[in-house]
Amino acid sequence: MSKDWPLWEVFIRSKNGLSHKHAGSLHAADAEMAIENARDVYTRRNEGVSIWVVESRHITASNPEEAESLFDPAKDKVYRHPTFYDLPDEVTHI
Amino acid sequence: MNHQESLYHFALQMGDNALILGQRLSEWCGHGPVLEQDIAITNIALDHVGQARSWLQYAAELEGKGRTEDDLAFLRPEFEYRNVLLVEQPNTDWAYTIVRSFLFDTFNYFHHVELTQSTDPGVAAIAEKSLKEITYHLRYSSEWMIRLGDGTELSHDKMQQALDDLWMFSGELTAMTSLETSLAAAGLAPDLSGIKPLYDGRIAAVIQEATLEVPSGAYMQTGGKEGRHTEYMGFILAEMQSLQRQMPGLKW
Amino acid sequence: MNLEQQFQARIDQEIKVEPRDWMPEEYRQMNIRQIAQHAHSEIVGMLPEGNWITRAPSLRRKVALLAKVQDEGGHGLYLYSAAETLGISREELIDQLHEGKAKYSSIFNYPALTWADIGAIGWLVDGAAIMNQVSLTRTSYGPYARAMVRICKEESFHQRQGYEILLTLCRGTQEQKAMAQDSLNRWWWPALMMFGPNDDQSTHTEKSMNWKLKRKKNDELRQQFVDVTVPQAEYLGITVPDPDLKWNEERGHYDFGEINWDEFWQVVKGNGPCNKKRMNDRIKAHEEGAWVREAAMAYAEKRQQRKLQQAS
Ligand SMILES: [Fe+2]
Ligand SMILES: [Fe+2]
Numbered sequence: 001m002s003k004d005w006p007l008w009e010v011f012i013r014s015k016n017g018l019s020h021k022h023a024g025s026l027h028a029a030d031a032e033m034a035i036e037n038a039r040d041v042y043t044r045r046n047e048g049v050s051i052w053v054v055e056s057r058h059i060t061a062s063n064p065e066e067a068e069s070l071f072d073p074a075k076d077k078v079y080r081h082p083t084f085y086d087l088p089d090e091v092t093h094i
Numbered sequence: 095m096n097h098q099e100s101l102y103h104f105a106l107q108m109g110d111n112a113l114i115l116g117q118r119l120s121e122w123c124g125h126g127p128v129l130e131q132d133i134a135i136t137n138i139a140l141d142h143v144g145q146a147r148s149w150l151q152y153a154a155e156l157e158g159k160g161r162t163e164d165d166l167a168f169l170r171p172e173f174e175y176r177n178v179l180l181v182e183q184p185n186t187d188w189a190y191t192i193v194r195s196f197l198f199d200t201f202n203y204f205h206h207v208e209l210t211q212s213t214d215p216g217v218a219a220i221a222e223k224s225l226k227e228i229t230y231h232l233r234y235s236s237e238w239m240i241r242l243g244d245g246t247e248l249s250h251d252k253m254q255q256a257l258d259d260l261w262m263f264s265g266e267l268t269a270m271t272s273l274e275t276s277l278a279a280a281g282l283a284p285d286l287s288g289i290k291p292l293y294d295g296r297i298a299a300v301i302q303e304a305t306l307e308v309p310s311g312a313y314m315q316t317g318g319k320e321g322r323h324t325e326y327m328g329f330i331l332a333e334m335q336s337l338q339r340q341m342p343g344l345k346w
Numbered sequence: 347m348n349l350e351q352q353f354q355a356r357i358d359q360e361i362k363v364e365p366r367d368w369m370p371e372e373y374r375q376m377n378i379r380q381i382a383q384h385a386h387s388e389i390v391g392m393l394p395e396g397n398w399i400t401r402a403p404s405l406r407r408k409v410a411l412l413a414k415v416q417d418e419g420g421h422g423l424y425l426y427s428a429a430e431t432l433g434i435s436r437e438e439l440i441d442q443l444h445e446g447k448a449k450y451s452s453i454f455n456y457p458a459l460t461w462a463d464i465g466a467i468g469w470l471v472d473g474a475a476i477m478n479q480v481s482l483t484r485t486s487y488g489p490y491a492r493a494m495v496r497i498c499k500e501e502s503f504h505q506r507q508g509y510e511i512l513l514t515l516c517r518g519t520q521e522q523k524a525m526a527q528d529s530l531n532r533w534w535w536p537a538l539m540m541f542g543p544n545d546d547q548s549t550h551t552e553k554s555m556n557w558k559l560k561r562k563k564n565d566e567l568r569q570q571f572v573d574v575t576v577p578q579a580e581y582l583g584i585t586v587p588d589p590d591l592k593w594n595e596e597r598g599h600y601d602f603g604e605i606n607w608d609e610f611w612q613v614v615k616g617n618g619p620c621n622k623k624r625m626n627d628r629i630k631a632h633e634e635g636a637w638v639r640e641a642a643m644a645y646a647e648k649r650q651q652r653k654l655q656q657a658s
Binding site: 005026027029032033036037040041044071 | 237
């Protein structure tokens with residue numbers, strides 16, 4: 001008969017200027033409660049200035065079996081990184 | 095009574111409210127209805143005990159007899175505790191706990207808003223610091239009032255019952271004692287008659303949103319602020335003071 | 347390489363396993379069992395110490411203990427969440443606990459009788475737990491390892507507050523010191539039992555080590571615990587209740603006496619002094635909370651409905 005509270009994922013911004021980062025999950029009946037629970041569970045030690053919550057079932061994750069085709073191609077795009085380009089040491093501020 | 099003495103008694107009253115409610119709420123730790131709320135209610139208990147420490151430290155300072163927060167918290171006889179009767183009422187279940195907190199938090203919130211304007215800088219500073227916590231407490235207990243009042247039939251009935259049973263202890267919150275009258279005259283603490291309409295309005299609004307009914311016709315109990323308590327108080331103190339009474343005068 | 351070999355190869359390279367990765371069913375089950383047991387221990391562990399919150403002898407001790415026991419609740423929550431990533435719900439895990447199908451650390455079946463026990467629990471029980479947990483920050487399952495990192499950070503004050511309580515008692519009156527000694531007498535051996543049976547008796551050790559679910563063996567952790575704890579007891583000026591305890595120069599470790607394994611297995615089987623009380627307390631809280639959980643859900647659904655109606 002008991003209906004369980006859904007699972008929520010919690011994202012915390014530890015201070016202004018930084019992105020929200022996944023902190024963990026918890027159960028709550030609704031979004032407001034999830035925010036409050038997140039405050040009590042994940043910011044007891046002053047870990048945050050802002051909280052996002054999203055019900056876990058709304059998250060779509062990439063499939064780990066496709067990880068190679070999704071992520072490996074980026075590994076050899078060295079030209080996207082500044083160190084790929086050779087400049088003489090005398091040239092500064094670049 | 096001079097101002098210093100009046101303030102001392104007032105700081106005790108504030109400290110005792112926070113201490114006894116904190117003591118009650120801490121009984122939930124490990125026994126909450128769901129893990130998340132166990133953690134939440136313990137946070138609130140921690141806030142109350144923290145506020146109790148601020149007030150009792152200030153009381154000890156005002157008294158100036160070298161007593162400490164712990165002497166005041168653990169070594170007074172029952173009739174010297176000045177907390178309102180409401181906060182010493184037992185947890186009973188989550189409904190009673192929420193109703194008790196809601197009635198107290200509502201008063202406590204409006205009271206603290208005014209206390210930040212106290213002409214006594216010590217009182218104003220503690221009020222300022224506590225107000226942020228109390229704002230959250232009120233939000234929390236109000237949400238739970240609504241959630242359970244408007245939840246299932248069972249939860250609605252339990253909430254109404256708790257509200258009916260605890261209502262007679264709510265009048266004391268805004269009933270002025272002679273101490274409070276003299277403090278108000280000096281601008282040290284607010285005139286509670288100014289707070290009462292705000293308190294009544296807020297209580298009524300939340301109760302209505304919770305689809306509950308404001309109890310009517312209860313004869314209001316008073317006495318806690320003057321040291322006359324309910325039968326529960328003796329047991330709270332027996333438990334809380336036990337070690338300090340068994341082995342007095344030691345460091346822990 | 348087949349899937350299982352590929353899996354082992356990744357583990358050997360210290361690549362963490364994440365929730366949606368392929369994993370052998372046995373790995374999944376072993377993880378669920380270990381994480382759940384750990385989570386239950388945190389929650390049941392709130393009870394013996396929770397008993398003393400209302401009796402803490404100073405306000406400073408009261409807030410510290412409240413915060414500490416609350417942290418244990420948080421740990422339970424992180425761990426239940428980690429277990430849930432493996433496809434089991436918290437409700438199922440809690441049911442298993444209440445039906446006696448899941449284990450929790452036996453240490454919490456011993457009673458907290460005096461204030462000194464609050465010191466001893468923080469010092470010895472949290473101390474032993476930390477030793478195990480630090481090694482588990484490198485466990486192979488990602489969510490479990492991350493929970494452990496968070497937990498270890500929070501644990502650091504638990505052991506210190508316990509030791510500080512005992513230090514205060516040991517510097518106090520004769521009576522207080524006697525209270526400290528008595529608590530060490532009662533908690534020392536159960537604390538050593540926390541690391542589990544000797545490795546040659548332990549059924550899952552080998553697989554667990556290969557899959558890096560466990561990173562250190564029971565006996566290794568136990569020895570480490572004895573080695574760091576004995577000098578701490580000496581500093582307190584109280585005596586570890588083991589006549590065989592003695593520094594072994596050759597090994598560079600303390601030798602210590604035989605654990606009473608009969609008592610260990612009896613307590614595991616449910617015959618400790620508090621097994622029934624602990625379980626009854628947990629079941630009572632859960633059952634009495636049922637109407638609250640249901641009502642909150644009912645209200646959330648009503649409000650969702652109202653929002654939809656307003657929108658249309
Ligand atoms: Fe813990
Ligand atoms: Fe701990």
